[in-house]
Amino acid sequence: MRYKQFGKTGMQVSEMALGTWGIGGVGWDNNSEETRLDAIRAAVENGVNFIDTAPAYNGGEAERVVGKAIKNMGARKDVVISTKCGNVFVDGTTYVRDGSRERIRQQCEDSLKNLQTDYIDLYLIHWPDPKVPFAETMDALNQLKKEGKILHVGVSNFSREQMEEAGAFCPIEAFQPQYSMVHRDDEALIKWAAQQGMGIMTYGSLGGGILTGAFRELTTFNASDSRTRFYKHFQEPMFSKVMELLKVMDRFSEEHHQVPLAQIALNWCARKEFVSTCIVGAQSRKKVMENCAAFAWDLTDEEMALLDRAVAQCLDQ
Numbered sequence: 059m060r061y062k063q064f065g066k067t068g069m070q071v072s073e074m075a076l077g078t079w080g081i082g083g084v085g086w087d088n089n090s091e092e093t094r095l096d097a098i099r100a101a102v103e104n105g106v107n108f109i110d111t112a113p114a115y116n117g118g119e120a121e122r123v124v125g126k127a128i129k130n131m132g133a134r135k136d137v138v139i140s141t142k143c144g145n146v147f148v149d150g151t152t153y154v155r156d157g158s159r160e161r162i163r164q165q166c167e168d169s170l171k172n173l174q175t176d177y178i179d180l181y182l183i184h185w186p187d188p189k190v191p192f193a194e195t196m197d198a199l200n201q202l203k204k205e206g207k208i209l210h211v212g213v214s215n216f217s218r219e220q221m222e223e224a225g226a227f228c229p230i231e232a233f234q235p236q237y238s239m240v241h242r243d244d245e246a247l248i249k250w251a252a253q254q255g256m257g258i259m260t261y262g263s264l265g266g267g268i269l270t271g272a273f274r275e276l277t278t279f280n281a282s283d284s285r286t287r288f289y290k291h292f293q294e295p296m297f298s299k300v301m302e303l304l305k306v307m308d309r310f311s312e313e314h315h316q317v318p319l320a321q322i323a324l325n326w327c328a329r330k331e332f333v334s335t336c337i338v339g340a341q342s343r344k345k346v347m348e349n350c351a352a353f354a355w356d357l358t359d360e361e362m363a364l365l366d367r368a369v370a371q372c373l374d375q
């Protein structure tokens with residue numbers, strides 16, 4: 059595993075962070091609890107020291123599994139935990155934004171219980187809530203910081219204007235945007251956030267799984283599975299463009315001892331100087347180990363240039 063400074067937080071984090079959106083729900087997790095715990099154990103055993111979760115991930119179930127895994131390993135001090143607030147998963151399908159003071163405090167208390175800890179290393183606003191002034195949301199976070207319940211504050215899915223406005227009330231130390239070979243829409247924003255000294259943790263680093271090559275035909279996920287709704291490359295016209303990119307990645311793999319496509323995608327993401335860590339959702343030991351192995355080798359500058367050209371040619375038209 060390789061490590062980078064996480065912005066100005068003073069924390070050193072692994073270039074791969076383990077994502078937990080899939081745990082326990084949103085349509086594609088049929089794993090046993092032992093398999094889920096074992097996936098987290100595999101990540102930590104292979105040098106991952108950063109785990110991303112949220113109360114919105116299946117109504118706290120992901121946090122509970124993370125808390126149990128870390129407790130079982132006695133690894134609390136070795137792992138940076140990021141969890142989130144301001145987004146509530148209601149009735150098993152709908153996410154509702156709520157940045158109110160009361161909600162933030164209640165979510166923080168619940169997360170501490172779920173995670174079986176008395177502090178959260180990094181606390182992110184999951185999505186901006188246009189109904190609540192940032193002054194109120196950030197004040198709630200300042201208060202939690204003063205009490206030592208959260209150590210660092212970050213945001214996800216914010217625009218530059220929103221970060222500037224919210225950051226005036228409480229320093230924003232981390233940014234969690236969607237970023238991968240198939241989603242570069244926010245690259246300029248991410249570079250700006252990195253220049254401000256924020257740690258950058260990309261989500262959907264495997265494009266929600268499409269960059270692993272596991273989906274070669276347009277797939278309709280069932281209604282409870284958020285992937286089609288959330289990741290636009292699972293729909294046309296993006297899907298066909300991504301299939302063209304996969305052909306280039308397939309050739310690269312053939313020429314490089316059949317290296318898994320997921321490793322190419324993760325290496326590409328981690329090589330970007332403005333990325334601190336790539337969050338990857340994976341719920342079995344095998345997938346976690348395959349992904350960790352991406353950080354045992356490096357794409358060369360020429361290979362990066364070749365992949366960047368392929369990404370532009372396949373997706374930017």
Ligand SMILES: NC(=O)c1ccc[n+]([C@@H]2O[C@H](COP(=O)([O-])OP(=O)(O)OC[C@H]3O[C@@H](n4cnc5c(N)ncnc54)[C@H](OP(=O)(O)O)[C@@H]3O)[C@@H](O)[C@H]2O)c1
Pocket residue numbers: 076077078079080086110111184214215234260261262263264265266267268270272320337338339340341342344345346348349
């Ligand atoms: N802030 C936000 O709004 C936001 C939004 C989305 C995600 N996130 C965070 O970012 C994390 C990552 O995003 P994501 O999980 O949506 O997408 P992702 O990491 O791009 O892709 C995850 C998908 O790839 C599959 N996968 C992983 N490694 C694989 C491998 N080696 N071979 C084959 N398939 C593999 C996973 O399968 P299995 O799950 O079946 O193992 C899962 O279906 C989330 O878990 C969450 O922590 C944050």
